[in-house]
Amino acid sequence: MSTRLPGAKYKSVFDRGRSCKGRCLVAWRYDHENADRKAGVVVSKKTFHDAVDRNRAKRLMREAYRLLSKEGSVPKDSDFVFIARRAIADRKCADVMDEMRHIFGRN
Numbered sequence: 001m002s003t004r005l006p007g008a009k010y011k012s013v014f015d016r017g018r019s020c021k022g023r024c025l026v027a028w029r030y031d032h033e034n035a036d037r038k039a040g041v042v043v044s045k046k047t048f049h050d051a052v053d054r055n056r057a058k059r060l061m062r063e064a065y066r067l068l069s070k071e072g073s074v075p076k077d078s079d080f081v082f083i084a085r086r087a088i089a090d091r092k093c094a095d096v097m098d099e100m101r102h103i104f105g106r107n
Contacts, residue, residue: 003069004062005040005079013040013081020103024088024096025061027103028081039065039080047086057084064096068104075104 005013017030041061048054061082068074088096 003038003066005038005081007040009038009079010040010042010081013079017079017081020106022085022099022103024085024091024099025103026083026085027100028083029075030079031075031077032079033077035077035079037069037074037076037078039082041082041084043084047084048089053089054084057088060088060091060093060096063093064100067093068097068100073101073104 013030
């Protein structure tokens with residue numbers, strides 16, 4: 001089963017969800033009964049000018065979310081959109097996972 005959020009659902013997460021800011025990412029969370037723990041990622045060209053840096057940030061967030069969902073740390077009945085911040089550029093996957101765990105606990 002894929003953990004990726006379909007593009008059509010991003011708007012509903014932004015419109016109906018709530019945000020939580022961390023050091024290296026911002027998480028939008030939308031809780032509803034039809035959610036199935038899917039997540040989308042957003043990395044802006046304004047924050048990361050080079051495509052290589054944008055792709056690395058996306059890979060980090062996707063992999064961290066995949067590992068957390070595999071271990072069962074992701075809350076049930078929630079859809080997420082993660083927005084990368086500049087500080088993610090020098091982080092490792094374990095750092096991003098810790099940040100996501102912290103955000104899951106705060107929401």
